[in-house]
Amino acid sequence: MTRAGRLGVGIIGAGKVGPVIGAALAGAGHALTGITPGSDEERVEAILPGLPVLDALEVVRRSELVVIAVPHDDLPGLVAGLAEIGAWQPGQLVLHTDPGYGTDVLAPAVARGVIPLAVHPAITFTGTSMDLRQLAHAYAAVTAPAAVLPIAQALAVELGCEPVVVAESDRAAYGEAIAISTEFSRSIVAQAAALLRDAGVPHPGSYLSALAHSTLDQALTEAGSAGSADAGPSAATIDG
Known part of the structure; x- marks a missing residue:
């Protein structure tokens, strides 16, 4: 604009x-x-x-x-x-x-x-x-x-x-993908932190920080590589 x-x-x-x-x-x-x-x-x-x-x-x-x-x-x-x-x-x-x-x-x-x-x-x-x-x-x-x-x-x-x-027809699937990525990630980290706390590890959130970030970065890199192989002429468009 x-x-x-x-x-x-x-x-x-x-x-x-x-x-x-x-x-x-x-x-x-x-x-x-x-x-x-x-x-x-x-x-x-x-x-x-x-x-x-x-x-x-x-x-x-x-x-x-x-x-x-x-x-x-x-x-x-x-x-x-x-x-x-x-x-x-x-x-x-x-x-x-x-x-x-x-x-x-x-x-x-x-x-x-x-x-x-x-x-x-x-x-x-x-x-x-x-x-x-x-x-x-x-x-x-x-x-x-x-x-x-x-x-x-x-x-x-x-x-x-x-x-x-x-696309309008893809918004429900898009919304589900966003919900999975946020809710699942939060749930898994919470479960892991609880197990570490039970195991006597102090500050489990801090303990998991580097591991969680590096694992997520690797997963995103792998997902991006897989997506680029399948991408069509416009990788900036998600359409049905």
Whole structure:
């Protein structure tokens, strides 16, 4: 996006993801309009100082781009509820960050004339400024109608990520892959640490750090080598 394309951006969702996305877009020159309330006001204030805290309807009313970063199960109801009260505005950009959904989940907003975008940065968010450095080395899955796909890709780049196109029909599989990689890794490390603790090893998390990182790096290298052998002309596209 050019500097002439700066947007007023509102954030729905004040968990670990929304404030970081807002900070990244603000760093790219966009103007933040507000964020919905969250349970950790101090953390949000630390990363987005002085940003107005508004209800979702007011965030939508003030914004040209609405970023929705809410739990997976809450997303459909939120989008539909705002549609029912006539909140969405024709021509408004609406972007959600959930890995398991494409743009179909935004259908109630699309019926009101919005432009649907799905952008998922592939990192584990901490909700702190450290995430901004992670974004600079991350990929982001982008899904959008063909006519507006460049907008989704440009926003991913502005977050600091390399965009990878994932087809609407593949978003469920993509979401499952993300869940497996995060939940399984966390579970295995926790189990190993518990066994080491039972064996009398002090500070099991620190003990496992080098082993876990080197093993993961090797596994990722092997996965990348296997993927490159099968990749077609565009390795930056995941399609059905």
